[in-house]
Amino acid sequence: MYSVPQLGILASGKGSNLVAIADAIAAGELNAQIAVVIYNNPDAPVRERCQERGIPHVLLNHREFASRELLDDRLAHTLEQYQVDLVVMAGWMRIVTQVLIDRFPHRILNIHPSLLPSFPGHRAVQQALEYGVKITGCTVHIVTLEVDRGPILAQVPVPVLPGDTVETLHQRIQQAEHKIYPKTIGAYLQRLRQLNE
Numbered sequence: 277m278y279s280v281p282q283l284g285i286l287a288s289g290k291g292s293n294l295v296a297i298a299d300a301i302a303a304g305e306l307n308a309q310i311a312v313v314i315y316n317n318p319d320a321p322v323r324e325r326c327q328e329r330g331i332p333h334v335l336l337n338h339r340e341f342a343s344r345e346l347l348d349d350r351l352a353h354t355l356e357q358y359q360v361d362l363v364v365m366a367g368w369m370r371i372v373t374q375v376l377i378d379r380f381p382h383r384i385l386n387i388h389p390s391l392l393p394s395f396p397g398h399r400a401v402q403q404a405l406e407y408g409v410k411i412t413g414c415t416v417h418i419v420t421l422e423v424d425r426g427p428i429l430a431q432v433p434v435p436v437l438p439g440d441t442v443e444t445l446h447q448r449i450q451q452a453e454h455k456i457y458p459k460t461i462g463a464y465l466q467r468l469r470q471l472n473e
């Protein structure tokens with residue numbers, strides 16, 4: 277592994293977790309470097325977040341690939357080109373295949389806006405609100421083939437408040453995400469380093 281671990285971030289949307297990770301690196305709280313951000317939606321705001329910060333970014337539009345496997349093969353190739361040590365999904369809304377997992381075994385993390393195993397998959401915040409839970413939160417886990425099922429590394433509970441909407445609740449969950457994700461990435465990188473020593 278590089279002396280400064282190289283992160284490859286996969287993002288589909290707003291990019292607030294990317295910003296939190298970049299800020300933690302800039303503040304010296306996370307010893308890593310963002311080698312590349314790969315995004316799949318041409319208009320995703322995350323592109324502007326990269327431009328503002330001078331972070332290398334590559335568009336891989338899933339609509340241009342005939343299968344999930346072909347997208348993942350190009351993804352893995354791009355991550356390898358940038359010599360990425362750890363893949364960090366930050367709002368990556370694509371289902372992962374064995375192709376990517378085989379190329380980065382135990383080296384892909386994801387953050388999900390619920391306390392897994394509750395409310396996996398899409399619209400996790402809406403699912404939690406509709407179910408009527410009083411506490412939800414976010415989870416960082418290692419990515420495996422089964423969606424949102426990999427080993428859990430960290431969780432933060434977030435209370436559901438009276439009158440919460442999907443937007444207000446998701447906003448509070450994201451505040452928790454922005455703290456826990458950089459910390460968990462740092463701890464996991466240390467674990468990987470120890471395994472390599």
Ligand code: GAR
Pocket residue numbers: 287288289290291292293294366367368369387388389397398399400414450453
């Ligand atoms: C985050 O809240 C993340 O937990 C969620 O997407 C959001 C991305 O926000 N991920 C999932 O729902 C994955 N199933 P961001 O683009 O502002 O980082």
